[in-house]
Each structure stands twice: as C-alpha cells, then as structure tokens.
Amino acid sequence: MPSKNAITNTYDEMARDRTSAVHSLLSSCSPLRDEEAGSWFVADHETAKKALALPGLLPRDSENATADLTDAQRRRVRPLELHLGRWLAFSDRKPQRDLRQGVRRALRPGADPARLDRLHGAAHRLVPRPLEGSELVADFITPFTVEAVTDLLGAEPDSGPDLLAWGADLVAYLGLDRYREEVVERALDSLARLELHVAEWTRTARGAVPDAIRSALRHGATGQDATAAFAQLLTGGVEPTRSALVTGAVSLTSVGHPEAFRRAPEGYVSEVLRVASPFHFAPRTAGSDLQLRGTRIPAGARVSVVLCAANHDPARFASPESIDPGRPLRDHLAFGHGRHFCAGAGFAEEMLSAGLEALMEAGLGTENIRVTPRYERTAGMTRAATLTVGHGLC
Template sequence: MAAIGKGFRYDPSTPRFQQELWDVYRAMRDRHPVYHDPEAGFYALTRFEDVQAAAGDHATFSSLVEEADSLLPQMIYMDPPRQTALRRLVSRAFTPRRVAAMEEQIRAGARALTDDIAARGRCEFQHEYAAVIPSLVVAAMIGLDDEYIVPMRTWTEAFIAVNATGGYGDAAERIYAMFAELLQERRRRPRDDMMTALTTAEIDGRRLGDDELLGFCLLLVLGGNDTTASLLGSGIVLLTAHPEQRDLLLREPARWPTAVEEINRVESPTQALPRTTTRDVELHGARIPAGSRVMLVWGAANHDDREFPDPERFDITRTAARHLAFGHGTHFCMGAGLARLEARVAFEEWHARFPAYELDGEPRRYTSIWARAFEHIPLKVA
C-alpha cells in the first residue's frame, strides 16, 4: 500500500486493496490499532474488542456522520432515542414468526432459478442467482410489483461500487423517485404490505414525514438486497476454493447454519461503517479528538486472532457466534434472521441441484470503500 510516513496507508478505494486487505488489516491490528490517516482525515479501529466496544457505545461513537448529509433520513445514521423508536416500528416485519413463514417462498424461488440454470449448464452466479433471491424477498416484503424488481436491483448495486463518500447520488435519486410514486399510490389504494403500513404508522402520535418514509424504503432495499447477495456470491467462491468444505456440506447439510456464519465472518459483506466521536477518546496510547470520523472495520475485527484462532482459515465447523458481520449494539442488523434464512435456503437448494460446479473463468470483485462483494462469478454446473 502507499506509504504514509513510517507506516502504510489503509485505502479501500483502490482495486489493489481487495487483494491485500487481510495483510493490511493484520498490520493495522498489530501495529496501528488506532489508525490515523491525516490526509483523508479519519481514524480506524480494527481489533475485535475495540470495534465491538465502540459499536456498543453510541453515546461516544455517534452514527451522525457525513453520509447522512447526502441521503434522506434513515436509521443507520441516527442515534437513540429517535433511532430506537424507528427501529421498533420496522422490526415488526422481522419477527421470528414472520421470517420463518417466508422459507417456502424463498425455496420456491431458488428452485425456479436452478431449473433455468440447469437447462443452460452455466450461469453468471452473482446476477443470475445470488442477487435475484434477496431482491424477490425484499420486493415481496415491501410490496413491489414485478416490474420494479430489476430496476431496483440495478440501482442498489450502484451503492456497492462506491469508492468515495457520496458516490451514489444518482442511484439514490432514482430509488427515491420510484418510492415517492409508489407511496402516493398506497395512500390512494392501500394494500397489505409494508409500504402501506409505513404511510399510516405513527411515532409519538405523529405520522412519518415524506423524507422519513423515503429514507426507510431506501434502507430496506439496500439492506435487503446488497449484503445478502454479496454473502451468497462470496460463499460460492469460497466453496469452489475449498472443495473439502463443500464435500462436508454435501454429506452433512445440517451444517449449513454454521457454514453461513463462517462465510459471514470470513467475507463480511459490510467491511466498514463510520462513526463520529462526541468526546475525546484515549485508546492504546493514542488520542482521538471529539468530532473525529472513525471507521469501525468489521472485516478486520472478524479476522482478529485475539478472538478467532487461525482467523484466515475457512472452516465451516467453527463456532463463531461473536462475529461482527451483522454489526453490534443499537444498530445490529434487524434483518439478520432473514439474511441467515435466505442464505441457508439458497445454498441448500443450489447444492441439492448442483453438487458439482466449478468456476468458468476468473471471478471479478467490486472496488468499494465499504463492501466485500463480487461483480462477476462465472460458473459451470453439472
């Protein structure tokens, strides 16, 4: 990586970073546990204990960050108590009972996709399977008709391929415009879906404003689409690289839940998210001033050998219940249960239909300042 003084530079905006990130993260954890980039003007925490503690301390590490200035209000960029009230409202859609009830729908969708892929003998896995399943699920949950699913999927992918803060304006505007029209339609003709429920929901006796509604819808489609699609793509590439792990899953499919957790740990779809310090913080002999931008690097924390023995080894028998791929604290992912279900079912159905598959070319990753995701995964199936 490019040198800064006597050290090195953590710069996830370059394609090279995606090839070197484990080495970079290890150097940061071991030698620069409070990393500071004076040119870019941010700090970064990478050790598991530090990231977990910061994520659990919203009073010190606030979610009010600069990204909030370029997007309409959404929970990911709020602190309690407002964030708590909004989270409570949306969490009704993610109860264990509601999530479990979606399994057959997810399974049916996965089987239809594998039928089509089987007829061709090959596919581009990321866009013909991994990205399709979560988009169908989130569309059904929110209330999007079929005609909106493909455009929505295309626009949300633009948020993955971001190599600078704020590089997603056009995609956000398109999503806002789509939902503004649909929310107006729900006010005229209500349905039994989440969009209708949001238009009538109240917090402290007040209905949500238009900006809050659009912010909600954007967060739901981003959280529901991109991270799960990235998890599926990363998982299939890991399993092609570790055939002994795939063989174990084929022999013992009951291991899929722990395999999903290990994929999440090893290739966390969300590698980093920002916070803003509300006071001076002293950590590892370094001082982070109040008002500083601090990156919580989930991907590095999930490879910390202080928490995970031999952390870069992919092992589906590992029990890694404390990984941070879904975040921690007040912003722990509301859809974690649904993402786990989608991934388990999607992998089960794929491997039941295609126990033998192999890469049909070199996979290609996105360059992204926050995500770990594949743009292209060519596969041959048997």
Template sequence: MSKHLAWYDEIRESGRVLWHEETQSWYITRFADVWDFLVDSRLGARTTDTFTDRMTPEQAELCAPILDFVSKWPVFSDTPRHTGLHRTILPCFTSAETDRIGEAVRSHLAKDGSIPWQSGDLLAGAIRPACEAGLVAFLGVDSDELVRVSEWSARLIAFVGRTEYHHETMTRASVALREFSDFVVHICGEGRSALSSTMQRAVEEGALDWADVVAVYGQMVTGFLQPTVSALTMAAEILANHPDGLKAYVSAPDTFISESIRLASPFHFAPRRTLEDIEFAGEVIPEGARIVLLLVSANRDPRRFPEPMQFRMDRGTPPHVAFARGRYACVGAGLARHIMQGVLDAMVEEPRTFAVEALTADWNIGPGMRMPKCLVKARS
C-alpha cells in the first residue's frame, strides 16, 4: 500500500478531523463528513497557496500569471463566477456530443492491430490512446496537437503540484501558459468542436474573456485525461481478473464502472477554504483556514463501504465521492464514464481479453493522485 494512502487511512481511523501543521491544513477524512462538506455553503473553492507568501517580488511576478490561470479554473472558482462558468460549459455535454466522442473512441479501438490484448502493455496500447482519442474529439484538436497540449499540461501540473518555489518549474510553466493560451485562442476561432464554438461565442457575447476560456481548457486537459485513464485501468484490471467481472459488467455496466471509479479514486483530495468559523467534531476551524476533503479516504471508509478494498456490486447509495459532488462536481464525469464504457465494451466483445491468465497494473500513487504506469499480463 502507498505510504500516502496508509497515512490517510490512519488519520481517518484516529478521528473525524485532523490539524496538520506541516501543510497548515485541516483534514476531513470520513465518508459521511466529506459527503456533507462537499456541499457545505460555508466552504469556498479557492485556497491560499502554501508557498506564495515566501516568494521574492521577482518570483511573485513570474508566478502571477500562472496563479491567476489556475485560480480561474471552474473547480477553483466561487459563486457567482462559478455559476456562470458552469452555465456556459454544461451545454457542451449534450447527449449528441457525448455520443460523437464515444464514437471517436470506438473508431480508434476498431483499428486493426491497435490493441495488444495478449502481450505488451494494454495501458499504452489501448487505454491511454482511446482516452486521448476522446479528448481530441472533445477539445477539437488533432493527434499531433494533443502531443503539444499534453506537454504544456505536464508543465502546468508540475507547477500546481509544488509546495515550494522552484525556479525551473515556474519558468517552464510560464512559457507553457503563454504558448497554450495562444493555441486555445486559435482553435476556438476555428470552431472545431462544440466546446471551442461555445467558448468563442461566450467571448463574443461578453460572458467570458479569453483568460476564462484558457482556464476552462486548462482544467479540461489536466483534469480529464489522467483521471479517466486511471479509472479505466482499474476497471480493465477488474474485468479481466475478477471471477465475476464479465458477468458483473454485462449485467450492470453503470454499477461496475462506478465501483471501479471508487476503487481507483484518481484524485485524492479536494481543497477548500472556510468562509466563516466552523465548529466541527469538538474543534473550531477558523475563517480563512484551508480544509482538505480526503476523497480517497472517504471512498475507503469501512463505515460506508464494508470490505472497502474489495470489488463489490452491492454498494448501493449514496455513491462514492471520487468526482466530488454539488456545484464543484467534475463537469466531465459523465463523459469519462461514457469513454470507459466504450473501451470496456470493446474488451467484452473481444475473446482474447479473457485468454490471458491475468492482468496486473503497476501504479504510481502520490499524495494527490493515483496514476498507472502499465497494465500487463501478470507473471506466472
């Protein structure tokens, strides 16, 4: 087990809330509490960066555009701005658009010889490319452009994940943001997808400015691809390995996918900020404090999920919190599930999927995310 997940489990069992001096954060760990706090109006989305107050004026000047960019992501925006962004973005997720993106995924998987079912790495050979095909269709970019977008995204994510100033990381992220911004303006002007056309129209009508649009694209790129890949890797591993995996998926694909997402819990926490003093579990959490809602800990809470590390189809409701809920819920969650179902359907329809003895995933589990390294045939 990852040391990070082990610590999250440990603090969940030690109490409902923990003050952590090193990160200057209050941690909420249990499912029932996380479930409630996700829709608590006393919490705001934006949090204070833990290292920005220690920067020099020169460092602050370099980081300012990137901090502003991240602060404009829908997931980090408070009302009323958040409400306006969601009202603009949600029409991009129509049934017709979702079906179009799902068809792009299925078309990719239908290519002869594109999937190494019995050898090689299923993650690199099928899962990641299929998810990328869906993202390409949604964003309105081509495959070559996605390579550049992914490079920009990696540099920006490296910045977001820092807890202290690092000049090379900040410089690379600053350059990436300038290039990514120019690219987003270009593709929106060409109206290549429902998203790009909607964003262009919102700018023309004055509902959004270009900084808002770049932030929307930034969240979609960084916050959609990797979590979908992680959840799908978990689902594929279960489908191939679990004795009742095939039967479970065919009988109730939505439930199967939901339980796979719970086990994966790609994003480990959701940071929030208190808008007023909050009395909770014998503690007073002051206004302006940073609260960390531990999604992964909640999804492993045996009070809500008996045998939490086991795959079970009888979990019932309320469901997991892997994609959060309420006004800060992941706007692309439905699209992620649709892409997952397209890939899993292809596995079910392909007899070679079940010709291997087992599949095993190798994971990179950090403090904030679970990311797969590979999905290969298990060694005998």
C-alpha cells in the first residue's frame, strides 16, 4: 500500500503539474493527510462522492482558509472572507438556502423558454468566420460566455468587461494557497465595485434570476447576500465554462469526435466537463469527527475533495483521459455533489453545447483546422489562456 506521505504540499504540486498531482493522489491512500498543506485530501471517485454527500462535511470555513495568515493579514482579508462565506456553495445559512432554491428555479429552462434560442443566436453571431488565424479565447469564447452570463443575469450588455474583470479578481483570491498582497488588493477593490453594481442591478434588472434574488431580499436576504449570489453566478458561468469550451474545442479536432458530438451532444458535453474539471477542489471543513474508508478525520479539520482527481479515477472511468459520450450522464463531480451541487449546472451545459455547435458549423473538426491551447493553472483552478487556430492537419 502506498505511503500516506507520498505527497508533500499537494497545492503546490497541483499548480505545477495537475496530471502528476492527480496520479500521485490516486496512487495514495484516500483520504490522505498532507501536513505541509494542512489539509486532508479525498481523491478517488467513490470516496469523494460519499464525502460530498455527508451532512457533517461543511462548506469552506474562513478560519481554516486563513489559519496561516498573520493577524494583520487576517484583518485585511476579512471583507473577502465574509463575502465568500455568503456564496451559495459555501453557506448553509437560511438566506443562502432560500437563495439557492430560488436561483435553481430561475435557471430551469421553463423559467425562460427563449434562453436557449438566445444562447445559440449569440454563439453563431460571435463565432469567427473563417476560424483560421483567430485566437478563440479572446475572439469567441470569452465574448460568448460573458454575453451569455450577462443575459442570464439581466445585466446591461456593456457591463460585461467590468463584470469579467471583477469576477476574475475574486476567483484569483479564492484560488490562493498563500497570502499575496497584490491579489488581495485587487479582490478588495473589485468587491467594492461589484457591491455598488449589484445594489443598482437589484433595482433595475429584469429576468428570472434578478426576480429570484429580489424575492429573497423581501424575505430576509441582505444586499451582501445578493452580491454573493451574483458573484457566484458570474464567476461560475464564465471562468470554468471558458476552460471547458477550450477542452471541448480541442477534442472536436480528434478523428470521429464531431460525429460523436452530433450523435450524443449531452453525453459529449458531460464528458468534456469531466475531462476539463476546471475547479480542482471542493473546499470543506469537518463539522464533526468523520469516518471515511476507515480513517478518522477530526472535527474542525480542513478537507479538500479533489474533483479533478475523482473525475480521472480509472477505477470509475476506463481510459479516463478519453472522451466517451456513452458513459452515464453527469457521473462526474465537476459540479460537485449533494446539497451544494452547482445551481447553474444546466446552464453551463447549455452554453457548452451552443458554443461547440457554433464552432463545428464554422469549420472546427474538419481536416484543414488545427488548434493549439495554452492553459494557466493555480492550485485551485485550470484557466484557459489562449486557443489559436491554424491551417493544416492536427
């Protein structure tokens, strides 16, 4: 049996080489205690899924997240920690539970029957023609995801660039594994700007999502709760979807993949999300003593459920790096699992499907198109940086 000391500082290894980190985690005992990282890591699919469903495994805890900071640093990040503590994924307080349910209802297709048509219309309008010579992250994927999310939120179309920048700054803070002054300062500034924006947005925006948030405000939610819900929908809709679209676009250049997408678009999109796994971890805290696979995790311990490792577990997914649309739908954990399952999962799948369809109609997947992706990784996230399109065989 591999030693539980096989890995030192999993966060550093994940940022340096995700594939190597995933292999190391899956080759080690799960759950694994990493003393240097100060966390338990749950990596295999079966245990990760069970862990995410445990009522005693609580959302991200600010005390754990800031345990290594000085008192001055902790005071500096307190507004950011209070903000993240209100995110729908990180809170079980009643306002967040009510908001979570309201947002889920607002994101159902029936709440906005024209949403799919608008998504497909935006994708086909924005996709470059011809594809050759374009840089798809800047020229298509970012404009498309930003327009889709601002439309969903009922935000003003010209607010997209600001929202994108503010959301990126908050995600950069969330992904920190150690204090970085410049990241904290940008996140604080962006949070202040976002709060002002959302205060006006709640008064003027139209649509199923703003209606749901206004309803929550009438029933006890605060302006800070509204900002947190808005921020999570913004960041969850743009950053991970952008990276998944790059993964999907690259996959469509493989022989037989365009036909596989046409035959089973839902299955193909599900597999793209599994392989991409843009968010590496689901941060959790043990609310009480827990037993996972015979291992005791003490109350108060920091726990990182490694979504990208679970989604590449060969014990669950044969040939885990291969896209197989025939696998069971949503068997992956890219959206989490249990009560904190991503409220926007269905919308993200709709965006991916619309974006990949538009790229195929513009010529992606034909023999004369090749693509070259470049990713940026932090400990907590894989971010698509560029996707250049050239001419010639892949």
